Structures are given as structure tokens and as C-alpha cells.
Amino acid sequence: MDGKALLIGLTLGAACATGVPAAQAPAKYEPTIESLDKHPLPDWYAGAKLGIFIHWGLYSVPGWAPLTHPDHDFSSNDYIKYDPYAEWYLNTVRVPGSPTEAYDREHYGPHHNYYQFAETFNKESKKWSPDAWAQTFKDAGARYVVLTSKHHEGFTLWPSTTPNPSPTLPLNARHAERDIVGDLTAAVNKTGMRMGLYYSGGYDWTFNTGPIEVNTDYETVKPQSEAYGKYANAQIHELIAKYHPAVLWNDIDWPKTGKALEVEADYYNAIPDGVIDDRFGIKHADFTSPEYEKLDTISAKKWEECRGLGRSFGYNRAEGDAETIAPGELIALLVDIVSKNGNLLLDVGPEADGTIPPVQMERLKTLGAWLKQNGEAIYDTAPWTHATSKSAEGDDLRFTRKGDDLYVTVLGKPKAGTLTIPDVPAKQGISVTQLGNERVELSPMVSPSVIRIILPAKLNGEYAYSFKLAGYLR
Numbered sequence: 001m002d003g004k005a006l007l008i009g010l011t012l013g014a015a016c017a018t019g020v021p022a023a024q025a026p027a028k029y030e031p032t033i034e035s036l037d038k039h040p041l042p043d044w045y046a047g048a049k050l051g052i053f054i055h056w057g058l059y060s061v062p063g064w065a066p067l068t069h070p071d072h073d074f075s076s077n078d079y080i081k082y083d084p085y086a087e088w089y090l091n092t093v094r095v096p097g098s099p100t101e102a103y104d105r106e107h108y109g110p111h112h113n114y115y116q117f118a119e120t121f122n123k124e125s126k127k128w129s130p131d132a133w134a135q136t137f138k139d140a141g142a143r144y145v146v147l148t149s150k151h152h153e154g155f156t157l158w159p160s161t162t163p164n165p166s167p168t169l170p171l172n173a174r175h176a177e178r179d180i181v182g183d184l185t186a187a188v189n190k191t192g193m194r195m196g197l198y199y200s201g202g203y204d205w206t207f208n209t210g211p212i213e214v215n216t217d218y219e220t221v222k223p224q225s226e227a228y229g230k231y232a233n234a235q236i237h238e239l240i241a242k243y244h245p246a247v248l249w250n251d252i253d254w255p256k257t258g259k260a261l262e263v264e265a266d267y268y269n270a271i272p273d274g275v276i277d278d279r280f281g282i283k284h285a286d287f288t289s290p291e292y293e294k295l296d297t298i299s300a301k302k303w304e305e306c307r308g309l310g311r312s313f314g315y316n317r318a319e320g321d322a323e324t325i326a327p328g329e330l331i332a333l334l335v336d337i338v339s340k341n342g343n344l345l346l347d348v349g350p351e352a353d354g355t356i357p358p359v360q361m362e363r364l365k366t367l368g369a370w371l372k373q374n375g376e377a378i379y380d381t382a383p384w385t386h387a388t389s390k391s392a393e394g395d396d397l398r399f400t401r402k403g404d405d406l407y408v409t410v411l412g413k414p415k416a417g418t419l420t421i422p423d424v425p426a427k428q429g430i431s432v433t434q435l436g437n438e439r440v441e442l443s444p445m446v447s448p449s450v451i452r453i454i455l456p457a458k459l460n461g462e463y464a465y466s467f468k469l470a471g472y473l474r
Contacts, residue, residue: 024038025038025039025040025272026038028269029264029265029268029269030265031259031261031262031264031265032261032265033261033282033283033284035265036261036264036265036268036284037284039268039286041275041286041287041302042273042274042275044143044194044246044273045144045246045247045275045286045287045302045343046302047143047379047380047381048143048144048194048343048379049143049334049338049343049344049378049379049381050140050141050142050143050334050343050344050346050367050371050378051142051143051144051145051146051196051247051304051343051344051345051346052137052140052142052144052145052146052345052346052347052348053146053198053306053308053313053345053346053347053348054133054145054146054147054148054184054347054348054349054350055087055148055151055308055313055314055315055347055348055349056147056148056157056180056314056349056350056354057087057121057148057151057153057155057157057314058090058114058115058117058118058121058153058155058173059086059087059088059089059090059117059151059153059314059315060121060314060315060349060350060351060352061117061120061121061124061352062086062089062103062104062107062108062117063086063314063315063316063317063349063351063352064086064089064100064103064316064317064318065083065084065085065086065088065089065092065100065312065314065316065318066082066083066084066098066099066100066318067084067311067318067319067323068082068084068099076215077214077215079215080092080095080211080212080213080214080215080217081095081097081098081099081213082098082099083098083100084311084312084316085312085313085314086312086313086314086315086316086349087148087151087152087312087313087314087349088152088314089104089114089314090114090152090153090205091152091205091211091212092211093114094210094211095211095213114153115155115169115170115173116173117173118155118170118172118173119172120352121155121176121352122172122176122177122178124351124352124353124354125176125177125178125180125352125353125354126177126178127353127354128178128180128350128353128354129354130180130183130184130186130187130188131187131190132354133184133187133354133356134184134187134188134190134191134193135191136356136361136364137188137191137193137364138191138192138193139364139365139368140364140365140367140368140371141367141368141370141371141372141375142193142346143193143194143379144193144194144195144196144246144247145184145188145193145194145195145196146196146197146198146247146249146345147180147181147184147195147196147197147198148198148200149181149197149198149199149239150199150200150204150235151198151200152200152203152204152205152251152252153205153206154166154169154174154204154205154206154207155173155174155175155176156174156175156176156235157175157176157180157181158175158176158179158180158181158182158238158239158242158243159175159176159177159179160174160175160235160238161238162231162234162235162238164206164231165227165231166206166207168206169206181197181239181243182242182243185243185245194246194247195243195245195246196245196246196247196248196249196275197239197243197245197247197248197249198249198250198251199232199235199236199239199248199249199250199251200250200251200252201232201236201250201251201252201253201254201255201258201279201280202222202250202251202252202253202254202255202279202281203221203222203223203251203252204223204228204231204232207223207225207227207228208221208223222252222253222255223255224255224256224257225255225257226257228255228257228258229255229256229257229258229259230257230258232254232255232258233258233259233262233263236248236250236263237263237266240266240267240270240271241270244270244271245271245274246271246273246274246275247274247275247276247277248264248267248274248275248276248277249277249279249289250276250277250279250280251279252279253279253280253281254279254280254281254282256281260280260281260282261282263280264276264280264282264284275287277289277304286302287301287302287303287304287343288301288302288303288304289303289304289305289306289345290303290305290306291305291306291307292305292306292307293305294333294336294337294340295337295340295342297340297387298339298340298341298383298386298387299340299341299342300341301341302341302342302343303340303341303342303343304342304343304344304345305333305337305342305343305344305345306345306347307344307345307346307347308346308347308348308349309324309325309330309346309347309348309349309359309360309363309364310323310324310325310349310359310360311323312349313347313349314349315349315350315351315352315357316349319357319359320359321359324359324360324363325363327363327366327367327463328412328462328463328464330346330363330366330367331366331367331370331463331464332396332411332412332463332464334367334378335377335378335398335409335411335464336387336388336398336411338378338381338398338400339383339384339387339388339398339399339400339409340383340387341382341383346367348360348364366463370461370462370463370464373435373436373460373461373466374409374435374436374461374464374465374466376402376407376435376466376468377400377407377409377435377466377468378400380402381400381401381402381407382400382401382402383399383400383401384399384400384401384406385399386399386423387399389421389422389423389424391410391414391415391419391420391421391422392420392421392422392450392452393414393415393416393418393419393420394415395410395411395412395414395415395419396410396411396412397409397410397411397421398411401473403473404470404471404472404473404474405468405469405470405471405472405473406424406468406469406472406473407435407466407467407468407469408421408424408466408467408469409464409465409466409467410464410465410466410467411464412463412464413459413462413465414455414459414465416455417454417455417457418452418453418454418455419452419453419455419467420450420451420452420453421450421451421452421453422449422450424450424451424469424472425449425450426449426450426451427451427472429471430444430451430469430470430471430472431469431470431471432444432453432467432468432469432470433467433468433470434456434459434460434465434466434467434468435466435467435468436460436461437456437459437460438468440456442454442455442456442467444469451469453467
């Protein structure tokens with residue numbers, strides 16, 4: 001690569017690091033796309049790379065979904081009937097002939113009402129320790145947390161002062177007895193992480209009379225009444241005013257009667273360094289949010305993949321190790337996403353008492369240990385000129401950069417005693433170390449066109465190995 005090409009690459013990386021061109025934030029945001037688009041992506045979010053998503057609600061009491069659809073083919077004709085998302089329990093239990101309907105009748109009886117789970121949830125959630133959660137997520141290497149303040153079921157995890165007008169919803173099933181949002185916000189903030197909140201604006205099944213039964217129902221069951229728009233608008237303003245979430249993560253859509261532009265402008269005016277996802281149904285967002293999907297190339301726009309550690313976001317007692325992402329695959333996923341200007345929002349699905357399933361805890365601990373050694377190649381980095389490559393020895397490689405330094409991460413154990421990187425142009429006088437083993441400087445062999453690193457007999461760590469080419473970008 002010549003000097004001009006390298007400069008172009010560095011400029012691209014700088015733009016990708018922020019997601020949008022540098023902008024002068026207005027003194028006050030107005031409810032227009034033009035004004036909202038002036039919001040610069042905060043450095044904290046661009047550099048955070050890893051967040052923890054938490055799906056916790058009444059669905060955590062039964063904690064079950066079928067495993068018959070191992071993929072996430074949302075276009076499948078029978079996806080709704082066999083929905084693997086346990087947090088959709090209320091919808092799936094109402095689909096005639098669904099496995100969830102059969103499970104519910106077997107365990108809770110033929111006349112069971114979903115909202116009876118509120119009594120159990122309120123009792124069990126009193127055992128939950130928000131400080132323990134916060135420490136777990138901090139140890140996993142997360143820099144922010146996003147909690148479901150209200151999922152599609154309509155049950156809120158804070159004592160909302162906005163009354164739900166549904167006449168069929170029992171009083172004790174309208175919100176949690178404990179201020180879960182407040183308790184976790186305080187615990188997360190104490191650790192130095194940022195606290196964000198999810199809100200289901202597109203769906204609220206307390207405003208629907210029937211379930212989604214086929215994929216074509218997705219649009220028809222979005223409540224659009226004036227009453228629902230006012231309700232959603234009032235609740236999300238409660239969350240903004242009371243908890244000051246660093247991330248405002250709406251789901252599905254926003255009711256057309258709910259004044260989405262006003263919501264976003266009010267949010268930015270209250271929390272200028274906050275971020276908003278792309279699910280408000282308007283043409284503005286700080287980041288895009290693919291679900292269980294990756295990108296093939298570097299995106300100039302900041303993005304965030306959300307996915308569960310398993311196939312479900314909510315707790316599913318049917319899932320075990322086989323349904324949970326393998327440690328090496330999880331680490332490779334994070335590295336790949338970061339190399340392409342993304343963040344990973346990794347979900348845990350706790351039980352009703354706040355217990356995180358052991359298999360998920362094990363994955364979090366493994367991820368945290370890896371980041372403790374290799375985080376320098378992840379946090380506060382930007383993409384390089386390209387994200388992926390293969391070594392001459394056959395290793396899968398990912399690139400990130402920070403300042404004058406280039407980082408090369410090998411996904412999996414290196415296949416040989418050397419690492420030959422054909423598309424990293426040769427450069428004399430660079431220093432190469434393995435992260436977590438900085439006392440041993442490696443010997444780069446610089447040929448006319450490539451860099452070959454002589455690896456030590458024993459590498460520190462496992463799953464993926466990051467190497468720092470100090471000063472390579474000078």
C-alpha cells in the first residue's frame with residue numbers, strides 16, 4: 001500500500017470510529033430529522049464494543065420455548081407457532097396447537113391466565129441482587145447494560161405512574177412491585193458502566209385481543225390507537241426523566257400516534273451523550289441493530305448486533321450447552337463485529353429470581369477472561385482499511401487499529417509457528433508483541449511485500465490471539 005492509500009484507509013477508520021461525520025451538536029434538538037441527524041455519536045459508545053442485554057419479565061417464570069427451530073428464519077411460515085424466543089411466551093401460548101400452548105396446559109392447567117405469573121415474579125424477584133448482576137457484567141468485560149423495562153407483554157419493571165387502560169389486566173400485573181429499573185441503574189452506574197433501557201413501543205399485547213399467528217400478522221397487531229400512543233409516549237418520558245438511560249433502545253416500531261420525533265428530541269435534550277437505535281420507525285438512528293446477523297464488510301454507520309447467548313433472549317429452561325454459543329465462537333463473533341465497526345449487545349436470560357443460568361455464566365466468565373488479556377485490541381479501537389484476511393498458513397485474521405498501532409487477531413489457535421500476513425504491507429522497524437505476553441517481543445521477518453511473525457513456542461491464552469504491531473501506522 002502506498003502512502004496515499006494508507007492515508008485513505010486511516011481516514012475511513014476515523015469516520016467509522018464515530019459512525020457519523022463530526023458534527024456540531026445543536027444547543028437544542030428539535031423534533032425534525034434534520035435536527036436529530038446533527039447528533040454526534042458519543043465516543044463512549046463508539047469505543048464500548050460490548051454491552052449486556054437483559055430480558056427479564058413475567059415470561060421468566062415459565063421460562064420455556066420449543067427447540068424445534070434452531071435457526072432464526074423469521075420468514076418461515078410456521079415460525080410463530082414454534083417461536084424459539086421464550087420472551088414471546090404470551091403470544092405463542094395463544095396460538096392453537098403450538099408446543100407452548102401444550103406446555104402451559106400441562107404445567108399450569110387449562111384455565112391458566114398468563115398474568116397470574118406476576119405474583120410469582122414479584123415474590124421471586126425480591127431475592128435478586130442488582131449489585132451481583134452489575135459485577136458479573138463488569139467482570140465479563142461489558143461497558144454498558146440494557147434492560148427490558150417493558151417487553152411486549154406490557155408488564156413494566158418500574159412502578160410506572162402512567163395507568164394502563166386495559167380493563168382485562170389485573171392491577172398486580174401492571175408493574176413489578178420492586179423498582180427493578182432503578183435498582184439496576186444504581187448498581188450499574190456504581191461500577192462505571194453505562195445503563196441503558198429497552199422499551200417495546202411497537203408491541204404491547206395488553207392492547208391486542210389476539211395473538212400473532214402467521215408472519216403476515218406482524219404489522220396488523222401493532223397498536224396504533226390514540227390511547228396507546230399517549231400511553232407509550234408518557235411511559236418513555238417517565239424513563240428518560242427518572243432514570244436518564246445512556247441508551248434508549250426501542251423495539252419493533254413506535255406508534256404513529258406516539259410522536260417519535262418528539263421522543264427522540266426530548267431524549268437528546270435531556271441526555272446529550274445518549275444513543276438511540278433504529279427501531280423507532282423514523283429515518284434517524286445513532287446505530288443500526290441487526291438481530292442474530294453479522295455484516296460482511298466494514299460499515300461506515302455504527303451498528304450493534306443483538307443476540308442471546310442461546311437461541312432465545314428470555315430464559316428458556318429447555319436450552320443447555322448445545323443451544324448456547326460455544327466459547328471460541330463467542331469470542332470470534334465479538335472480534336469480527338468490532339473489526340467491522342460494530343458493538344455486540346449480548347443477551348442473558350435470567351430466571352424469575354434473577355439467577356443467570358450456569359451455562360450462560362460460564363460463557364460470560366470466559367469472555368471476561370479473554371478481554372482482560374486482549375481488550376486492548378477491542379476497546380476504543382477503530383476499523384482498519386479492511387477487516388478480514390487469511391494468513392499464508394490458513395489462519396482467519398481480523399484487524400483493528402488505535403492511534404499508531406495495528407492489531408491482528410487470529411481466530412483460533414495459529415496453524416503453524418509463523419504468521420504470514422500477505423495484505424499487511426511490509427514496514428521496517430516495527431515492534432510486535434502478543435497481548436498478555438508483552439515481555440516477549442516477537443521477531444517480525446519483513447520481506448519486500450509481507451510481514452511474517454515468528455511465534456513463540458507457547459502462546460498465552462486460548463480461543464483467539466491478538467498481536468500488536470506497535471507504530472505500524474506512523
